Amino acid sequence: MSANKTALIIGASRGLGLGLVQRLTEQGWTVTATVRDQQKANDLKAVPGVHIETLDMDSIASLDALKQSLQGQVFDALFVNAGIMGPQHQSAEQATAAELGQLFLTNAVAPIRLAERFVGQVRPGSGVLAFMSSWLGSVACPDGAEMALYKASKAALNSMTNTFVTQLGEQRPTVLSMHPGWVKTAMGGDNAPLDVETSTRGLVEQLNAYAGQGGHHFIDYRGEVIAW
Numbered sequence: 001m002s003a004n005k006t007a008l009i010i011g012a013s014r015g016l017g018l019g020l021v022q023r024l025t026e027q028g029w030t031v032t033a034t035v036r037d038q039q040k041a042n043d044l045k046a047v048p049g050v051h052i053e054t055l056d057m058d059s060i061a062s063l064d065a066l067k068q069s070l071q072g073q074v075f076d077a078l079f080v081n082a083g084i085m086g087p088q089h090q091s092a093e094q095a096t097a098a099e100l101g102q103l104f105l106t107n108a109v110a111p112i113r114l115a116e117r118f119v120g121q122v123r124p125g126s127g128v129l130a131f132m133s134s135w136l137g138s139v140a141c142p143d144g145a146e147m148a149l150y151k152a153s154k155a156a157l158n159s160m161t162n163t164f165v166t167q168l169g170e171q172r173p174t175v176l177s178m179h180p181g182w183v184k185t186a187m188g189g190d191n192a193p194l195d196v197e198t199s200t201r202g203l204v205e206q207l208n209a210y211a212g213q214g215g216h217h218f219i220d221y222r223g224e225v226i227a228w
Helices: 015-026 060-069 097-121 145-166 196-210
Strands: 006-010 030-035 051-054 077-080 128-132 174-179 216-220
Touching: 006 015, 006 097, 015 030, 015 077, 015 196, 051 060, 060 097, 077 097, 077 196, 097 128, 097 145, 128 196, 145 174, 145 216, 174 196, 196 216
Parallel strands: 006 030, 006 077, 030 051, 077 128, 128 174, 174 216
Antiparallel strands: none
16 A cells, blocks of 8 residues: 655654654655664664664754755655653743743744755645644643643644645645654653554554645544644
C-alpha cells in the first residue's frame, strides 16, 4: 500500500518521532529524519535505510541548510514532531521571558517556519503535512492545569497552523494537527496508558487515510475529530 512513498520526519531521535520512522519503514516508506544531535541518535541509526539529517528547529540558518540539503526531493508526508514541555513549574507567575521565548519559539513558531520552507516539496494533490499538536492545545479542553504553559504553546501552534493554511494556494496539501494520545515517552511519563507503537501506528493510519482529502483537520491518532 505504501510502496515507494517518501516521508520527512522532523525530530526523530526518540519517542514518537522515532516511532513514526519505525512504523513508516515497516510499511515500505523511504524516510528522511532529522535530529538535533547525531550523537544521541543511535536508536534511529538502527532503523534500516533511514537517511538522517541534522536540524536545530529554532535556528533559521539550520532550517535553510536543511532546505538546501533536501532541495528537489518530494515527500508524500511531512511530519513536524519536534517540541518541548517548557519549564517544569508551568507557572505564568514564575515564567521568565527566556523560558517563554524558548517554549513558544520551539513549539509554535519554528514548526511554521519549517513548513513555509518545505510545503512546496510535499507531493501536490495527495501529500500530507502533519503537525504534532495535542488535545491540550484545544481551547475547549478543560484539563491539564499543571501543564498550562505547554497547553498555551500548542494552542498557539494550532492558531499559527490555521493561519498558515489559509495562505496556501490551490495546490496545498492536506494539513493535519494531530493528537498522539497520552503516550509513554520522556514527555508523557510512565503513567501514560499508551505505548509508542500503538500511538504511531494510529498516526500513520491517519496519514494514509487523509491523503488527498484536502483541508485542515484537528484529529487524534484514532482519527477522531477534536474541537478547536
